[in-house]
Amino acid sequence: MHIKKNEILNLENTLYEAIKNSDTEVLDKLLHADLLFVIPSGQTITKEMDLQTYRAGNLKVNEIIPKVEKLNIIEDLAVITLQMELKGDYNNEPFEAKYRYIRFWKKFPEGIKVVGGSGMAI
Structure with a gap:
């Protein structure tokens, strides 16, 4: 595993x-039902809260430029x-901003899903 x-x-x-396209179907598959995520405002959100932000059209991301810093694999978990x-x-x-994120991916029988994370402005 x-x-x-x-x-x-x-x-x-x-x-x-999926974020750029506000594709809630793909996001629904990638995010675990019990996801907890701390957004840059400091609020903790759930999977449903995150999906609702995209469904309502409140967040539109036009450009994402990622730069991976570290990726650690711990058996069935990736950080x-x-x-x-x-x-x-x-x-x-x-808005135009730079953030640092940490995300936790865990392997389940139905696939690998995000189970938690956090983002902060830098």
Whole structure:
């Protein structure tokens, strides 16, 4: 049940595309039902809260430029840290910012899913 680094890098790329396209079907498959994520404002959100942000059209990301810093594999769990430059708009307010993220991917019988993470402005 070990995870391979290239699996996580491919899933990260799939995640970026789903974010840019507000593709809630793909996001629904990538995010675990019990996901907890701390967003840059400090609020902890769930999978449903995250998906609702995209469904409502509140967050539109036009550009994502990721730079992976570290990727550690611990058996069926992957921990990735990266910097991301994001451009888009949130609640119709344009933004352009750089963030540092940590994401936790875990392997399940139905696939590898994000189970937690955090993002902060840098």
